[in-house]
Amino acid sequence: MKTEVYAKELKELLMELCRIPAPSLHEEERARFCVEYFRRAGFDAFCDGANNAIAPWNVTETNPITVFMAHTDTVFPDTSPLPIKEENGKIYCPGVGDDTANLAILMLAAKLLKKEGIVPHEGILFVANAGEEGLGNLRGSRKIAETYGDRIKAWISFDLDRKQLFVKAVGSARYRVCIETEGGHSYGDFGKESAIALMAKLIGELYAQPIPQAPDTKTTFNVGTISGGTSVNTIAQKAEILYEYRSDDGTCLDIMKEQMEEIFAKYKGLTVESVGFRPGMGKCKNPALQEKLIRDGEASVRKGTGNTPQQNSASTDCNIPFSLGIPALCFGLVTMEGAHTRKEWVETSSLATGLSIALDFIHKQI
Ligand SMILES: [Zn+2]
Numbered sequence: 001m002k003t004e005v006y007a008k009e010l011k012e013l014l015m016e017l018c019r020i021p022a023p024s025l026h027e028e029e030r031a032r033f034c035v036e037y038f039r040r041a042g043f044d045a046f047c048d049g050a051n052n053a054i055a056p057w058n059v060t061e062t063n064p065i066t067v068f069m070a071h072t073d074t075v076f077p078d079t080s081p082l083p084i085k086e087e088n089g090k091i092y093c094p095g096v097g098d099d100t101a102n103l104a105i106l107m108l109a110a111k112l113l114k115k116e117g118i119v120p121h122e123g124i125l126f127v128a129n130a131g132e133e134g135l136g137n138l139r140g141s142r143k144i145a146e147t148y149g150d151r152i153k154a155w156i157s158f159d160l161d162r163k164q165l166f167v168k169a170v171g172s173a174r175y176r177v178c179i180e181t182e183g184g185h186s187y188g189d190f191g192k193e194s195a196i197a198l199m200a201k202l203i204g205e206l207y208a209q210p211i212p213q214a215p216d217t218k219t220t221f222n223v224g225t226i227s228g229g230t231s232v233n234t235i236a237q238k239a240e241i242l243y244e245y246r247s248d249d250g251t252c253l254d255i256m257k258e259q260m261e262e263i264f265a266k267y268k269g270l271t272v273e274s275v276g277f278r279p280g281m282g283k284c285k286n287p288a289l290q291e292k293l294i295r296d297g298e299a300s301v302r303k304g305t306g307n308t309p310q311q312n313s314a315s316t317d318c319n320i321p322f323s324l325g326i327p328a329l330c331f332g333l334v335t336m337e338g339a340h341t342r343k344e345w346v347e348t349s350s351l352a353t354g355l356s357i358a359l360d361f362i363h364k365q366i
Helices: 003-018 028-040 096-116 139-151 195-208 250-264 287-305 319-324 350-365
Strands: 053-057 065-071 085-087 090-092 123-129 152-158 164-169 171-180 219-228 238-247 270-278 310-314 328-331 345-347
Touching: 003 028, 003 090, 003 096, 003 350, 028 053, 028 096, 028 123, 053 096, 065 096, 065 139, 065 350, 090 096, 096 123, 096 152, 096 345, 096 350, 123 139, 139 152, 139 319, 152 287, 152 319, 152 350, 164 287, 164 319, 171 195, 171 250, 195 219, 195 238, 195 250, 219 250, 238 250, 287 328, 287 350, 345 350
Parallel strands: 065 123, 065 152, 152 328, 164 310
Antiparallel strands: 053 123, 085 090, 090 345, 164 328, 171 238, 171 270, 219 238
16 A cells, blocks of 8 residues: 555644543543544544543454554643654654654554455454553553453454564562651660661662573663651661662563562561562464564555664563463564653654555464
8 A cells, every 4th residue: 555645634633642641540531532543543542540542443253353452542631732843854843753653553554454345254352452561551451451351252352653663561569668666866775776777788688689691682670769767867767769670571570570579578667669560471372373463564664664673572562462372573663762751752644554564464463
């Protein structure tokens, strides 16, 4: 299909979407816009309880389903329209590449496929999903998995740029850890337990823990913030850290959890609060289909751009299907830079080629 003829329509759709603020957990307005768009394209679209705009295509009561999604939410908390401008062949707007351009392409692709009049041999869900970014904690994807469960055969998320295919999930767990002690005067009560000294010891233990090793995996941890204490002459009553660990391997995540719990168990007066969890890789239920998705993704991007994308790991909406063993793939359709910054841009000419990549890839799955 000659997608250049859709370049103008696609750009206009992107601009329209960009103008609707959609911080994580507040995607309602953008979701409503997407539902309306899908309905005008002929789908029985609806919004679920997690702000996902869902357009089912040939989904019966029982048939297997392939999910195609792009997320509506942005990392920016703004609730007023974000600034948008086009200059030197680039469209600048916070969130434009992560993930609004991919969302616009997914929506137009859905409309064009529906117009072709073909009937997919199984069920398809086009989803403009919510809650991908930090605070969203994969809320939209979790809801899709909960609703459609075992019926989901394959799951594709269009996200970020087309230089990479994300073929593995990086799982993570995040905690707020607080130590409280009695404290006291630094001179008069000298010798009493200090929350800061205890926390320093705990951090030392975290950094001395072994990193679980397995072939082709990467596991990391980090104490990202620290705070506490009252004054220079007070034995600290309270100290707090934010701690996370990550891995692209589920077993390594489990080991990190065990090690953390062993360390924490040694400290009295400790409170631990989970502030986020993204599951890692589970055991794939259909390795042949997983391989096919990767090959198809490579081929479609190569056909559109002449370049073969690199295989990589990341934390994306596909963490959910990957953790459940559902064959999944996450890749972007456009050329972009500056994700999660206010200088983010998408190359205007990459929109039409992105549409052809999406159509080529979706055709291979239906
Ligand atoms: Zn994204």
